Amino acid sequence: MxxxxxxxxxxxxxxxxxxxxxxxxxxxxxxxxxxxxxxxxxxxxxxxxxxxxxxxxxxxxxxxxxxxxxxxxxxxxxxxxxxxxxxxDAINFYLWKLPQVLRETWGYTAVAFGVFLVGVLIAWWFAWQDASFMSLVVPQAMIEKVRDRHQLWMGSILGTEPFAASSIAINNLSVCFRMVGGGILAGIWTIFALFYNGLLIGAVATLVGQNGLAYPFWAFVFPHGSLELPAIFISGGAGLLIAQGLLFPGRYRRRDALRICGLQAAQLVMGIFPMLLIAGTIEGFFSPQEVIPSPVKYLAGTGLFILLILYILRKESDIG
Missing domain, CATH: 1.20.58 (Methane Monooxygenase Hydroxylase; Chain G, domain 1)
Structure with a gap:
């Protein structure tokens, strides 16, 4: 050279x-x-x-x-x-595009909530009718702690807040991602996961209610649950959206319907990701703190839920 x-x-x-x-x-x-x-x-x-x-x-x-x-x-x-x-582009997505997608797909989220609610009501009904039903859904150690010692289990988080917050967020993300991915199985897994989670929440809520611990229990749930539960319903809706593209493509070819529905589902996943990170942080550091009065926790949860609704209703035309 x-x-x-x-x-x-x-x-x-x-x-x-x-x-x-x-x-x-x-x-x-x-x-x-x-x-x-x-x-x-x-x-x-x-x-x-x-x-x-x-x-x-x-x-x-x-x-x-x-x-x-x-x-x-x-x-x-x-x-x-x-x-x-x-x-x-990312800022514009979270400011404007995501609320629009959440509004466009609210029907799927509503169906997911409905499946979850059916599980809650069935658990509530059977738990009151048959005491043995509780042990089929709720771990025995939790039942004994609530029923026999009249104690909740959230105190175990105290002292391990950073680890607990990251573990909670990872677990919730795993649950939600499986719900979304379950859509490719014709939505069967998505529906099962929503129903089972409803059964679990309904049984636990009945257990603490029967033993006079409902008020502190819901004080713990409200702050992070105001974001965590909607994220679960949204992820369930994303899974049902994929199932709809697979089973009922309408005027589109099935491949094209899956691509369209999959894009919206992916956008919903991008939305639940920060929701679950925030919820995990709240559940690890805020919800279990006994020094925080229960009314403050209820107020915090209610405020976060209102902010979430206002965010979903947010439209670009509302500004300026």
């Missing part, structure tokens, strides 16, 4: 990229027309390849350093703008 000839042949492109980068730093990339943007990207890739060749062939350190500086400037300019755009 004739180094001097190679440098002479490539140097014009290095200078052209340097000139474009200087203009971009002074005026911004927005001042470029479409052709100049394409040229900038092409020159960056070309100079990056030159840097790799210069390193491989051990061309003079001065040339390597110059090319390294040039590609670093190009990378910073090109990909910084891309990251900024991605950040803007």
């Amino acid at each position: 004739n180094i001097q000839r190679w440098i002479a042949r490539r140097e014009a492109q290095w200078q052209e990229l340097d000139s474009l980068l200087q203009r971009a730093q002074q005026r911004g990339v927005k001042a470029f027309n479409a052709k100049e943007i394409v040229t900038l990207a092409s020159l960056y890739r070309s100079v990056a390849a030159d840097l790799a060749r210069a390193n491989t062939n051990q061309i003079g350190e001065t040339i390597v350093q110059e090319l390294q500086a040039l590609t670093t400037r190009g990378y910073s300019l090109i990909y910084r703008g891309s990251r900024r755009q991605e950040l803007r």
